[in-house]
Amino acid sequence: MSVADRAGSIDGRAPEPPHPGAPGTGIMVGLVGHGIGQSRTPRMHEVEGARLGLRYIYRLFDTAAAGSAAPPLADIIAAAELCGFAGLNITHPYKQAALAHLDELSDAARRSNAVNTIVFRGGRRHGHNTDLWGFAESFRRGLPGAPLGRVLLLGAGGAGGAVAQALLDEGVERLLVLDTDGERAAALAAQLAERFGAGRAEAVTEPFAAGLPDGIVNATPVGMATAPGCPVPPSGLSDRTWVADLVYFPLETDLLRAARACGCRTLAGSGMAVFQAVRAFELFTGLRPDSERMEATFEAFPS
Numbered sequence: 001m002s003v004a005d006r007a008g009s010i011d012g013r014a015p016e017p018p019h020p021g022a023p024g025t026g027i028m029v030g031l032v033g034h035g036i037g038q039s040r041t042p043r044m045h046e047v048e049g050a051r052l053g054l055r056y057i058y059r060l061f062d063t064a065a066a067g068s069a070a071p072p073l074a075d076i077i078a079a080a081e082l083c084g085f086a087g088l089n090i091t092h093p094y095k096q097a098a099l100a101h102l103d104e105l106s107d108a109a110r111r112s113n114a115v116n117t118i119v120f121r122g123g124r125r126h127g128h129n130t131d132l133w134g135f136a137e138s139f140r141r142g143l144p145g146a147p148l149g150r151v152l153l154l155g156a157g158g159a160g161g162a163v164a165q166a167l168l169d170e171g172v173e174r175l176l177v178l179d180t181d182g183e184r185a186a187a188l189a190a191q192l193a194e195r196f197g198a199g200r201a202e203a204v205t206e207p208f209a210a211g212l213p214d215g216i217v218n219a220t221p222v223g224m225a226t227a228p229g230c231p232v233p234p235s236g237l238s239d240r241t242w243v244a245d246l247v248y249f250p251l252e253t254d255l256l257r258a259a260r261a262c263g264c265r266t267l268a269g270s271g272m273a274v275f276q277a278v279r280a281f282e283l284f285t286g287l288r289p290d291s292e293r294m295e296a297t298f299e300a301f302p303s
Contacts, residue, residue, distance in 0.1 A: 030059040033091035035226040038249040040301045048289045087119040095158025102127040114158035117280045130279035131162035138271025147214040148172045155219035156188040175201040207232045218245045223253035230254040239263035
């Protein structure tokens, strides 16, 4: 599909809901990712859909489970559209790869250079990024008053791009971007500097080379059950630094465990997971879900 005619829209409320959202309406959506068998997203969507009187079905497309037989992302998107899905959520490692298969992008998706929600509507594929708002909402609620002088962002991929935008929107004065791919970190920092002004973002090659930051955000897969470990040396942490992790399975990552042991204020990945799902649900259905109910469903999920 051509992306030359992409048009921006505001994430959060589809101007023309793909489904009327009336009681009894059937909604079928899915999540595409690698190693997502433990995702809590399907249950959050299905339980809230049922409470709103929808016949809501949420399916996982886990390419890890398919192994070498996993179809390309383009084929998964095409198959879901052909089968009548209202849309798809997209997660690691496909948030940036999905951009090539869409007709239109919302403002948040274009700013983040990543998509985590695709809505099929009117024969077109609309790409959104609900991670940006989801992280910002979680951050405002979970770390009120956190110092925003210098913040270290770990990861410049799809999630990192959205979080970087959110952090600078929230008032971070200087964002340090660290990624195992130095060119990717430099590209994101340059994009951010162009949008927010010179000096607001820069790529770094060591986590604490510039001294202890006010905050650290992990937007890498490190810490997931499938990628255990800590993305920074725990010895570099201090109680003067707040720490946020986007990983939510497990909720208690090695990074958060080390941060709490040092007395740091922390923010788990559960908040972003819930709020990005709230916004995606609204885009899929045209209905506003109850965020507190979705959060309760998330927390009730077996550990």
